[in-house]
Amino acid sequence: MSNKxxxxxxxxxxxxxxxxxQVLDNVSFSIDKAEFVSVIGKSGCGKSTxxxxxxxxxxxxQGDLIIDGQVMRNKKEADLAKVRxxxxxxxxxxxxxxxxxxxxxxxxxxxxxxxxxxxxEVEHRAIEKLKILGIENESLKMPNQLSGGQKQRxxxxxxxxxxxxxxxxxxxxxxxxxxxxxxxxxxxxxxxxVYHQSLLIVTHDNEFAARTNRIIEMExxxxxxx
Amino acid sequence: xxxxxxxxxxxxxxxxxxxxxxxxxIGVTFSITMFITLLSFMSGLNDMLDALILNRTxxxxxxxxxxxTKNQPIDQTEKYKQYYNFISSIKPKNDRAEIxxxxxxxxxxxxxxxxxxxxxxxxxxxxxxxxxIDLTGAINGIDVDEENRxxxxxTYVTSGNFIDLKNIPNSIILGKGAAEKMMANxxxxxxxxxxxxxxxxxxxxxxxxxxxxxxxxxQSYATIKTTQKLLGESTxxxxxxxxxxxxxxxxxxxxxEYQELYQVEAVDVQTANSQFETGxxxxxxxxxSVGVTLLIVAGFGIYNxxxxxxxxxxxxxxxxxxxxxxxxxxxxxxxxxxxxxxxFGGILGLIFGFGLxxxxxxxxxxxxSLPTVKTYPINYNPKFYIIGGIFSIVTxxxxxxxxxxxxxxxxxxxxxxxx
Numbered sequence: 196m197s198n199k200x201x202x203x204x205x206x207x208x209x210x211x212x213x214x215x216x217q218v219l220d221n222v223s224f225s226i227d228k229a230e231f232v233s234v235i236g237k238s239g240c241g242k243s244t245x246x247x248x249x250x251x252x253x254x255x256x257q258g259d260l261i262i263d264g265q266v267m268r269n270k271k272e273a274d275l276a277k278v279r280x281x282x283x284x285x286x287x288x289x290x291x292x293x294x295x296x297x298x299x300x301x302x303x304x305x306x307x308x309x310x311x312x313x314x315x316e317v318e319h320r321a322i323e324k325l326k327i328l329g330i331e332n333e334s335l336k337m338p339n340q341l342s343g344g345q346k347q348r349x350x351x352x353x354x355x356x357x358x359x360x361x362x363x364x365x366x367x368x369x370x371x372x373x374x375x376x377x378x379x380x381x382x383x384x385x386x387x388x389v390y391h392q393s394l395l396i397v398t399h400d401n402e403f404a405a406r407t408n409r410i411i412e413m414e415x416x417x418x419x420x421x
Numbered sequence: 422x423x424x425x426x427x428x429x430x431x432x433x434x435x436x437x438x439x440x441x442x443x444x445x446x447i448g449v450t451f452s453i454t455m456f457i458t459l460l461s462f463m464s465g466l467n468d469m470l471d472a473l474i475l476n477r478t479x480x481x482x483x484x485x486x487x488x489x490t491k492n493q494p495i496d497q498t499e500k501y502k503q504y505y506n507f508i509s510s511i512k513p514k515n516d517r518a519e520i521x522x523x524x525x526x527x528x529x530x531x532x533x534x535x536x537x538x539x540x541x542x543x544x545x546x547x548x549x550x551x552x553x554i555d556l557t558g559a560i561n562g563i564d565v566d567e568e569n570r571x572x573x574x575x576t577y578v579t580s581g582n583f584i585d586l587k588n589i590p591n592s593i594i595l596g597k598g599a600a601e602k603m604m605a606n607x608x609x610x611x612x613x614x615x616x617x618x619x620x621x622x623x624x625x626x627x628x629x630x631x632x633x634x635x636x637x638x639x640q641s642y643a644t645i646k647t648t649q650k651l652l653g654e655s656t657x658x659x660x661x662x663x664x665x666x667x668x669x670x671x672x673x674x675x676x677x678e679y680q681e682l683y684q685v686e687a688v689d690v691q692t693a694n695s696q697f698e699t700g701x702x703x704x705x706x707x708x709x710s711v712g713v714t715l716l717i718v719a720g721f722g723i724y725n726x727x728x729x730x731x732x733x734x735x736x737x738x739x740x741x742x743x744x745x746x747x748x749x750x751x752x753x754x755x756x757x758x759x760x761x762x763x764x765f766g767g768i769l770g771l772i773f774g775f776g777l778x779x780x781x782x783x784x785x786x787x788x789x790s791l792p793t794v795k796t797y798p799i800n801y802n803p804k805f806y807i808i809g810g811i812f813s814i815v816t817x818x819x820x821x822x823x824x825x826x827x828x829x830x831x832x833x834x835x836x837x838x839x840x
Contacts, residue, residue, distance in 0.1 A: 247834045252743060273747040280745020287837055291740040295433035305744040307426045314425075353744065365837070 198228040199261075200360045200393055201249065206258035208244055208416075218244050219256070220416040226361065226395060231387040233404040234397045236413035242397045243365055245413070249395070250283055250363050251275045263360055280309050284354025284362040288369040290346040292338035298349050299325070299334040306356040317356070324352040328382060344375030351382060355392075362386070364396040368403060380406065427750060430741070431757045438730055442758075445726045446766035448719035449817065453770020453809050454777060456712030460805040461778040463708040465798035467701045473632045474697055477572045478690050479540075479663030480672040483679060485520055486686040489513045523659040526683050535666055535675060540567035542661040543648045550612040550620070551603045558599060558613070559640050562648025571665045574629075574642070581607045581627020591647055593623040597630045598638030613651070621651050716812055720820040723762055727755060727824035731831075738828055739836035748829035755828050759821020760814065767813030771806050 208219035218241045226232055234242045247253040249260065251267055254275070260267040263282055267275065279285075292301045299321055306317040325331040328348040333341055338349065347367065354362050364383075368376035380403055386392040387408070396407065404410050412420040435442050489511040495501050520526065523541070530539045543562035548555035565587040568574045575583045578594060586592050593613075595605060605611050610622045623643065631637055643651070649658050664679075666672055672689035680687040691698065731738065738751055782799040 243838065247838070250743070252832075252834045273749060276742065276745050276747035276750075279743065285743050287740075287743075289837075291736060291743075291837070293433075293737050293740065295437045295737075304426075304430075304741075308423075308745050308750070310423060310426075357745075 199225045200228050200263055201226045201395070202259075202261040203245075203249065204259040204261070206245070206248060206256055206260065208241070208248060208253075208256045218416050219248070222258070222413075222416070222418055224411060224418060224421060226393060228360075228393055229387060229391040231383065231394045231408040232396070232411060233407040233409070234395065234411045234413060235399060235401060235404045238399065240413045241416040242413050246363055246365055246395070246397045250285060251278055280305055281357055282360040284351075284357070284359035286347070286350050286354050286362065286364040286367040288366040290338070290343075290350045292346055292349055292353075294338055296338075297334070298330075298336055298338060298341065301338060301349060302334075302352045302356055305353060309357050311357075321352070321356055324355045325349075327355070327385075328352050344371055344378060347371060347375065347379055348382065351379070355386075361393040361395055364394065364398075366398055366400075367396065368398065368400060376400070376403070423750075427753050427757060431754050431761065434730065434734060434737075434754065435758055435761065438726070438733075441726045441729070442762060445719075445723045445762050446769070448722040449716075449763055449766025449813055450770040450773060452712070452715035452719040453767050453813050454773040455715050456809050456812070457771060457774025457805055458777045458781065459708045459712055460705075460809075461774070461799045461801060462781055462797065463704055464800040464802060464805070467704055468800055469794060469798040471697060471701060474694055475690060477577075477631070478694060479572070480666040480669050480690045481664040481676045481679060481687055482693070483520060483526070483662040483664065483683065483685045483687050484660060485518055487513050487518060518660045519654075519658050520660065520662060520683075520685055523662065524657060526662060526685075530662070530664060535668070535671060537665045537667045538567060538571045539662055539664045540564050540571055541645060541659045542568075542663055543645055543652070543658065544660050545648050545652050546616050547651070548614040549599060549603055550614055555614060556599065556602060557639065560593070560613070560643050560648055560651065561640060562643055562645040562651075564645055568642075571663070577629050577631050578627045579630045581625075583627060585626035586642060586644060589624060589626055591621075591623055591650075592626040592643065593647075594627040594629050594642040595625055596637035596640050597628045598634055599641060600625065600628050602638065615651055615653075617653065619651070619653065623647070712809075713812070716816045719766075720816040723759055723817055723820035724824060727759055727821055728827075730758070731755065731824050731828045735831065735836050738831050739833035742831065742833040743837065751831070752825045752829035755825035756818065756821050759817045759825070763813050763817025766817075767810055770813060771809055774809065775801075775806075 202225040204223050206219055206222040207217065210216045210218055222245060234245065236242045244253070248256050251260070251262070262278060267278070270278070293304070296304070299318065302321040302324060303317050306312065306320065307314065312320065322331055322334060325334050328351060330345055330348050330352070333345060338346060341349065368379050371379060383394055383396065384406070387394055398404055410420070411418055493506070493508055493511065495506050495508065527539060527541065530536050541564055545560045545562060547558050547560050549558045563574070565574070565583065569583060579597065581594065583594065586594055593611070595603070603611060605625050607625055607627060609625050611625060612620055612622055614620050629637070629642065646656070649656060652658065666675060669690065673691055676687040676689035679685070741751060742748070778799045778801065781797050784797050786794060786797045788794070
């Protein structure tokens with residue numbers, strides 16, 4: 196299939212401290228363009244570990260990870276950083292905004308790092324992303340002046356700035372109340388349907404997962420339902 | 422673009438902890454200030470002390486040493502030529518202290534273009550007569566004009582006019598200490614006795630103060646002619662030729678050459694005054710090590726602050742890395758923080774160092790032994806500023822290196838999962 200954007204082949208992962216434990220056991224699956232996928236499972240089943248491997252941040256694994264047709268194995272740290280910058284947008288449970296920078300600047304940072312557009316263009320694009328998320332009026336505030344839900348939306352805008360192939364989320368609604376969770380979910384849904392954005396969201400909120408295109412269920416390091 | 426981005430990240434991290442940053446920068450400023458001041462002052466002092474001796478010391482001194490000849494008769498006999506002969510109690514033969522053929526030597530020195538100038542001199546042992554007491558003394562017979570041109574006679578003739586020595590026959594410039602002992606005022610006539618027993622009256626035309634009290638108690642100056650008369654020698658009698666070279670560093674080589682060429686003893690200034698060289702270099706060493714120590718302490722301050730900053734900003738570093746900043750970029754951010762502390766603190770330190778030296782330069786410093794020095798000596802050598810500047814950057818870079826490396830190695834997964 197030509198529109199596979201991410202493929203995991205037989206990924207195994209061990210933790211060695213204090214004793215060797217296998218966390219992931221032959222995990223294989225793929226994600227197509229514009230798919231909205233969620234990964235669920237009990238805590239400790241390895242879903243977050245899988246996500247960090249897929250995001251290229253964790254390089255200590257066996258098996259193959261192919262993003263956009265490129266094999267990630269044996270790539271240098273700087274090249275992996277470039278892949279993350281260009282092709283992956285990340286949303287964490289905690290917003291991780293830099294308090295030293297304004298909201299706008301936070302969104303712009305990965306774009307500036309990519310260096311594909313001039314600073315003015317990056318700024319323009321950042322404002323557009325904030326508009327999609329309905330928080331363009333907060334763009335000049337500092338992150339600590341925003342509410343939790345708003346912060347998470349800024350983090351999503353930041354993930355979107357470089358038009359990534361895929362957005363990965365590690366329990367992006369885990370820290371939010373019902374109302375804000377719903378807003379964030381609607382945003383994801385809109386991104387998937389209107390902008391054909393691929394999404395891979397790890398969650399333990401079954402209600403959230405139920406409304407996505409596809410659910411990958413994990414147990415004890417294995418995929419039990421796909 | 423990339424540099425601009427890294428700079429903007431560094432600046433915002435710096436401003437986020439601006440108080441600590443300021444403290445670190447003040448540490449660098451303080452150490453550079455002290456480094457510059459210390460070196461300027463120390464080197465000013467060194468120059469002054471060196472000038473005290475070295476300005477008045479010929480670069481090469483030619484003289485005749487009274488010593489037994491190396492070539493003893495026993496070494497020349499057939500039978501004992503091959504032996505190693507021990508001879509005890511050899512006496513020098515009745516040799517003159519005079520330099521033979523000195524006018525020819527001086528003619529040839531004049532043609533040597535390494536030579537800035539030369540001044541002939543006679544050293545005569547005398548007694549100054551104070552009533553019934555004889556004080557030992559030494560009269561230097563000099564060529565007044567050349568002595569002044571090459572060895573700055575006028576700077577240490579503190580009372581009277583040195584040129585009177587040339588214009589008034591049978592005159593003497595007494596060392597300040599000797600004059601005080603004899604209670605001789607300018608214009609008085611004193612009596613000296615030569616080693617041969619002759620008593621000669623000389624008119625005091627001035628005092629000199631060399632800065633070394635022991636010398637002032639013993640030495641005095643007269644013209645070559647007066648001294649020759651005093652000793653009852655001919656007008657060709659010269660015991661020393663003092664040579665000043667254009668380049669003082671050539672002195673040892675030139676001395677060696679002259680020794681062979683003219684068949685006289687020749688001693689260069691480096692050998693004759695090696696203790697001053699040693700003193701100067703040790704003082705310089707001490708000031709450098711104190712300065713460097715201060716800088717290293719400041720470096721530890723920067724190290725601490727950066728470490729703390731990294732610890733505090735762990736989340737920010739993790740997210741920067743998660744969103745595509747490489748370890749190299751993070752490294753560059755922290756190195757540039759360290760360097761900007763170093764450059765900012767260093768430049769201020771150089772300015773303050775200059776200011777502090779300028780203030781010290783104005784503090785009065787009057788001492789009897791140094792008649793020409795009125796304020797504390799300062800050497801404004803640009804070398805110190807260059808070294809200080811380079812050092813501030815190097816130490817801060819070193820101080821930033823390890824924390825930056827640590828920051829660049831932070832694994833975002835551990836930080837993000839840890840929450």
